[in-house]
Amino acid sequence: MTDTPSEQDASTTANALKAMAHPIRWKILCALGDRELTVRELIELVGTTQSNVSQHVEILRTKNIIASRRDGNKVFCRVKNKELQTLIDNMRGVLCPTNLQE
Secondary structure (H helix, E strand, C coil): CCCCCHHHHHHHHHHHHHHCCCCCHHHHHHHHCCCEEEHHHHHHHHCCHHHHHHHHHHHHHHCEEEEEEEECCEEEECCCCCHHHHHHHHHHHCCHHHHHHH
């Protein structure tokens, strides 16, 4: 694939990568992996406040990186699709191999 992306595609991709580049958002994505977790579970795994996790989840959601659903008073989050999960896994493998989970 050697086609140069359109301005729109380049902008959309750059904005998504910027959203993923924040340390807390990256921790959220790594915590999610290929599973669905509640915001409460993310709070425990990421180690920050509920409002902070919720704010970062919303940014990832608006950039179409994660999907969320509500069940009663719980909000469940997951990486939007398997292609994004593969990208996240590859980025972890290339950029932070000491953090890979076996």
